[in-house]
Each structure stands twice: as C-alpha cells, then as structure tokens.
Amino acid sequence: MINHSTAGRPVEILLVEDNPGDVRLIREMLRGAGAGHAHVELAQTDRLSSGVEHLAQVGADVVLLDLSLPDSQGLETFTSVHAAAPSVPVVVLSGLDDESVAVRAVQEGAQDYLVKGQVDGGTILRSVRYAIERQRLEAARRDLERQRDEFFSSVSHDLRTPVAAIKAAIGVVLANEPPNMPPALHRLLGNVDLAADELATLIEDLLEIARLQSGRVELWRSTVDLRDVVARAVRALEPLTQARSQHVEMSLPGEPIVASVDVDRLGRVLRNLLGNAQKYGRDGGTISLTLEHDAANVCVSVTDDGPGIPREVQERIFERFYRVRGAASSGPAGTGLGLAIARGLTELHGGRLWVESTPGQGSTFHVTLPQR
Numbered sequence: 083m084i085n086h087s088t089a090g091r092p093v094e095i096l097l098v099e100d101n102p103g104d105v106r107l108i109r110e111m112l113r114g115a116g117a118g119h120a121h122v123e124l125a126q127t128d129r130l131s132s133g134v135e136h137l138a139q140v141g142a143d144v145v146l147l148d149l150s151l152p153d154s155q156g157l158e159t160f161t162s163v164h165a166a167a168p169s170v171p172v173v174v175l176s177g178l179d180d181e182s183v184a185v186r187a188v189q190e191g192a193q194d195y196l197v198k199g200q201v202d203g204g205t206i207l208r209s210v211r212y213a214i215e216r217q218r219l220e221a222a223r224r225d226l227e228r229q230r231d232e233f234f235s236s237v238s239h240d241l242r243t244p245v246a247a248i249k250a251a252i253g254v255v256l257a258n259e260p261p262n263m264p265p266a267l268h269r270l271l272g273n274v275d276l277a278a279d280e281l282a283t284l285i286e287d288l289l290e291i292a293r294l295q296s297g298r299v300e301l302w303r304s305t306v307d308l309r310d311v312v313a314r315a316v317r318a319l320e321p322l323t324q325a326r327s328q329h330v331e332m333s334l335p336g337e338p339i340v341a342s343v344d345v346d347r348l349g350r351v352l353r354n355l356l357g358n359a360q361k362y363g364r365d366g367g368t369i370s371l372t373l374e375h376d377a378a379n380v381c382v383s384v385t386d387d388g389p390g391i392p393r394e395v396q397e398r399i400f401e402r403f404y405r406v407r408g409a410a411s412s413g414p415a416g417t418g419l420g421l422a423i424a425r426g427l428t429e430l431h432g433g434r435l436w437v438e439s440t441p442g443q444g445s446t447f448h449v450t451l452p453q454r
C-alpha cells in the first residue's frame with residue numbers, strides 16, 4: 083500500500099520511552115531493518131509530558147508509546163496522548179505483564195501494540211506503516227461520513243418548506259371538497275396527505291440524526307413521573323394497536339417514578355420501541371411494557387411476539403439506515419433511522435438501549451436511565 087500522506091518524505095516516529103536500554107534497542111532494530119534506507123526519523127522523549135509537548139510543537143506521523151512512564155502509567159498514558167493528538171496514530175509498546183492493558187488501548191483507538199522482546203525492526207516498521215495507513219483511511223472514512231451527513235442535513239432542510247406547502251395545500255383542498263367529488267379522487271387526495279406526512283417524518287428523522295451525529299441536540303429536562311410518560315406513549319399508539327387487534331399489557335409500579343428527563347425526547351424513544359413492537363408484532367397479539375426501578379436506575383422494557391431478530395444483527399439494527407432483510411412488518415416500510423435515533427437520545431440521557439431476542443420468540447427492548 084502506498085502511503086500518500088508521507089510519500090517522498092521521511093516517516094517521523096516519536097518514541098515515548100523512558101528506559102534507555104529499550105530506546106537503544108529500538109533505534110538499533112530500526113537501523114538494522116534498513117530504516118535509514120526507508121527514510122525514518124526517530125525522535126524520542128522519556129516522559130508523557132514531553133511527548134505531548136513534542137506532538138504539539140513538532141508533530142509526528144506516528145507515536146511508539148511505552149505505557150509505563152515516570153509521569154503516567156497504564157491506559158491513561160495512551161488516552162492522554164490520544165486526546166492531545168487524536169489524528170496521530172499510536173502503536174503501544176508493552177511488556178508481557180501489561181499486554182492486557184495494551185489490548186484495551188487498541189480497543190480505545192490505538193492502532194496496534196507490540197510486545198517488547200517479541201519484535202524486531204522489520205515488525206516495528208511494518209506496524210508503524212500500517213498504523214499510518216489505517217489512520218489515514220479512517221480519517222478519509224470519517225470525512226466521507228461527515229460530508230454525507232452534511233448533505234442529508236442540507237437537503238432535508240431544503241425539503242422541509244415544500245413538504246409543508248404540499249401539506250397545507252392538501253389541507254385546504256380537503257377542507258373545501260365539493261360534495262360531488264368522485265370517491266376515487268377523494269381517496270387519492272387522502273393518499274397525498276398521508277404521503278406528505280410520511281415525507282415530513284422522514285425529513286424530521288434525517289434532521290434529528292444529523293443533529294445527534296454532530297452533538298447539537300440539547301435536552302430540555304424536567305422532573306416528571308415516568309409512569310405518565312410511558313402511559314402517554316402507549317395512548318399515542320392506540321389507533322394502530324386497535325387496528326390490528328393488539329393488546330398492550332402495562333406493568334407500572336404503584337408509586338411515582340420520578341426522574342429528570344427530556345419528556346419529548348424520551349417519549350420519542352418509547353414511541354419508536356412501541357411502534358416497532360406494533361409493526362413487527364402479530365395480529366391480535368400482545369405487547370408488554372414494564373417500568374421498573376432500583377436505587378440508581380429506571381428500566382423500561384418493551385416485549386413483542388413478533389419474528390424476533392437474528393443474533394448476528396442485534397447490534398446492527400441500531401445503526402443508521404440498517405434494516406433486517408425480509409423482516410415482515412405491517413404499515414409503511416421504515417427508514418432504519420428509528421432505533422439509531424432512539425439509542426442516540428437514550429445515551430444523551432446517560433442511559434442505555436439494547437435488545438434481547440430469540441428468533442421466532444419475539445423481542446424485548448430495554449431502556450435504562452439513571453434516576454436523578
């Protein structure tokens with residue numbers, strides 16, 4: 083793979099390592115691996131603080147980072163470097179005894195880890211090169227995602243006004259329908275009205291997901307009894323559950339469950355979960371909703387008797403635009419945005435949203451929120 087970002091100039095490695103023996107060894111190994119030929123420049127510091135300073139003042143293409151330094155230990159060493167220079171790839175150097183910490187650093191965003199004593203110059207060079215390349219590809223992917231989000235956001239904005247105009251015009255036509263309007267025409271007008279509603283919902287979903295993505299959603303919290311929020315969400319769904327003869331079983335505690343939440347946003351999360359239970363549940367089936375709490379958390383669970391969700395996609399359904407192929411549902415096809423929005427809003431509340439499901443036996447979605 084060609085490294086475009088560093089093509090034609092030396093790869094600048096910053097080695098943050100306080101053990102002089104290890105520093106010497108790494109230098110020699112890199113030299114031995116033909117690093118001179120490969121145009122590698124090695125800078126070295128022996129403290130976290132001086133490493134961070136070097137990154138701020140000089141920068142580097144990649145950091146080789148020992149996690150045990152005189153002024154920082156363990157995972158924190160990595161998180162400090164990563165926070166100081168998020169765009170610079172980091173390869174962690176660990177001893178055998180702290181390999182598990184190195185693995186955690188990779189989970190937190192380090193590009194790779196190398197165990198001292200188990201590497202030679204060639205391994206280090208390869209790891210460094212791939213780290214730089216992977217980081218570059220990730221940055222390009224993030225950039226594309228940002229452009230896509232900006233595109234959706236600006237298109238959605240532009241669509242809002244004409245859709246509102248269609249909706250308003252249809253409203254006027256429906257209100258002034260002549261008595262002799264042919265039934266087929268009347269039905270068509272109703273369809274346009276419904277389609278405009280669906281389009282408006284889609285646009286609002288796209289705008290909400292763009293706001294969540296860019297951290298622009300602010301919660302308007304108030305202290306409420308969650309039993310009311312839950313009951314309202316169930317009521318909003320009644321026309322749809324009644325249309326399919328579905329029964330909603332609510333299990334609420336006898337005493338108020340007081341929490342500080344954004345009522346509209348939490349209502350939206352619950353309506354999404356109940357809406358899915360209604361869409362994917364059986365005709366004449368049962369949707370159960372439970373509200374429970376312990377000393378620290380509140381938990382709302384929504385259970386349906388639908389087809390369930392295959393285990394391998396149980397996390398993916400929370401991604402934007404992801405829909406399970408061939409999942410039968412009643413009503414209009416969804417957009418795959420509902421659960422992504424619901425999870426985003428739940429996490430903004432400091433909570434969690436996840437699903438438990440056995441295919442063929444329905445699904446249970448759980449929302450937990452800190453009670454404060």
Ligand code: ADP
Nearest residue numbers: 358359362399405406409416417418419420421
């Ligand atoms: P939408 O329902 O609009 O497609 P969501 O983000 O709400 O989007 O859901 C994503 C996907 O997860 C759905 O397309 C469906 O395949 C699956 N899903 C969500 N809820 C359920 C459920 N209760 N039972 C079965 N599948 C579900």
